Amino acid sequence: MxxxxxxxxxxxxxxxxxxxxxxxxxxxxxxxxxxxxxxxxxxxxxxxxxxxxxxxxxxxxxxxxxxxxxxxxxxxxxxxxxxxxxxxxxxxxxxxxxxxxxxxxxxxxxxxxxxxxGDKLVHFTARDAGYPDRDDILRENKTITHDQHMKAKELVEPRLAAQMGLKRYLGLRFEGSCKINAKQALASAKEHGYVLIDCEKNHTPRKVSIRNAEQIKVLEEAASFQGDHHSLIPADKSYYEYSTYCYRQFSALDGYLPHSERRYFAQTLYTETIFKLTNISGVLCPVVAKIPHGKAHHQYLAEKLNLSLKDAKAIDRQARKIVSLELGHKRISITNSYIG
Structure with missing residues (x-):
């Protein structure tokens, strides 16, 4: 035959x-x-x-x-x-x-x-997904810009738009943005200065520190959609039903990568962490500074922070460890795929 x-x-x-x-x-x-x-x-x-x-x-x-x-x-x-x-x-x-x-x-x-x-209408490559090209180090900054973020929020339903804010300013994964108890998180943010993220399957619970007013704002926006329910998943839908509904909206957004909102969180957290450690602002991670990972970036840090190369490397490692913890990683190496 x-x-x-x-x-x-x-x-x-x-x-x-x-x-x-x-x-x-x-x-x-x-x-x-x-x-x-x-x-x-x-x-x-x-x-x-x-x-x-x-x-x-x-x-x-x-x-x-x-x-x-x-x-x-x-x-x-x-x-x-x-x-x-x-x-x-x-x-x-x-x-x-x-x-x-x-x-x-x-x-x-x-x-x-x-x-x-017989066609490529259902086709989504690693490059489309924003994966690092090699050795898991991000070299091309594929983060969602502020303008892209705001435009995307206008094109999806308001509840999902609120979740996009949670991903961007609190580093939530998609699952976490659905399952978070936003009202409880808002109360913790105001009282304790951090949010405990413990609603993402198979991931270690983590604390995300509250560092700016935008984080409170996105929690307030999300809480407004929660009502009396325990999460942002509509009461009449299962997680998987709601997930399908959300990803259909994502797929209609040209060039929008949901996971890249977490990259913005990681990259800004790196800069804010360096400031907290050294009191020097505006110090960027490799992919944002457009400087290669490793020695070149350590030299950039040494110049910006007026430190020896050895001390600059130590500060960089300390900052990466903090970023890793808030992202929910046990391996600092994974942070390279977010910040370079």
């Missing part, structure tokens, strides 16, 4: 899993990769890698949204999966420990879905 080489050659291309001959999404992906081998696009080893990586995505889809048919996969799902991979990298108990691996996982998803569909 001749193996089809593309969607148009399948007997029923609009059937379940785009007519790939299996009701099981993982088996459908394997059959699809046979099509690509028939076209001599890929070899057996590449096919095996793609099948293994796509199966991880398929498990996530089923566990999160009970999706078992490729036709139901939307761009918003792939964008959310890209964010999910970032959260796995940041989880010290997870074996996914590099952006390079995450980029490979995402590449396999794109490869399978584009061939299954």
């Amino acid at each position: 001749k193996i089809p080489r593309c969607r148009e050659e399948r007997q029923n291309p609009n059937a379940r899993n785009y007519g790939l001959g299996s009701r099981d999404i993982k088996m459908a992906a394997i059959k699809l990769l046979e099509e690509k081998r028939a076209q001599q696009i890929i070899g057996f080893s590449t096919s095996a890698f793609h099948a293994s990586r796509f199966s991880i995505f398929a498990d996530w889809l089923e566990n999160t949204y009970s999706i078992r048919d490729m036709r139901k996969i939307c761009l918003s799902h792939v964008i959310e999966y890209a964010d999910h991979l970032v959260e796995r990298i940041e989880n010290p108990d997870d074996k996914l420990n590099s952006y390079t691996t995450a980029a490979n996982y995402l590449s396999s998803v794109n490869s399978v879905l584009s061939h299954a569909r």
Whole structure:
């Protein structure tokens, strides 16, 4: 029997899993990769890698949204999966420990879905996701600017706009921005000068210090949508229903990366921490200063702070440790993907 080489050659291309001959999404992906081998696009080893990586995505889809048919996969799902991979990298108990691996996982998803569909309408690359290009050090500043942030807030519903403020000024992950008890957090911010973030699955609870009025403002804005509920998730929706609703809105925002709001938080926190440690303002992290990570940035710090290179390195490490703790990382190295 001749193996089809593309969607148009399948007997029923609009059937379940785009007519790939299996009701099981993982088996459908394997059959699809046979099509690509028939076209001599890929070899057996590449096919095996793609099948293994796509199966991880398929498990996530089923566990999160009970999706078992490729036709139901939307761009918003792939964008959310890209964010999910970032959260796995940041989880010290997870074996996914590099952006390079995450980029490979995402590449396999794109490869399978584009061939299954016959188009690239559900396509979201590692570059689209703002992943660091190599060795997990951010070299190109992919942070959401103030203008981009304000414009994006105008294009989504107000509750989600409030959550975007929480991500930007308190460093919350998406899950945390949904599950936070904003009223309780606001009371803690005013009374204790910090917010305890303990609502993000598989992450260590962390304290985020209150350093400016904008943080209070975004908490007040979020609290106004909470009502009598215990979180910002609407009372009539589950977390996963609401997550889908939110990521559909994100996917309609050209160039907007939800996770990059946390990058802004990390980068401004670095500058504010250096000020707190030295009483010298305006000292920037590598990616904002457009200075390479490592020795060049240490020399920049030494000049700005009027310190020896050794002391500048020590201040840099101390600041990075504080940023890591407030972001919820146990590894300072992960902070490199936020600040360079």
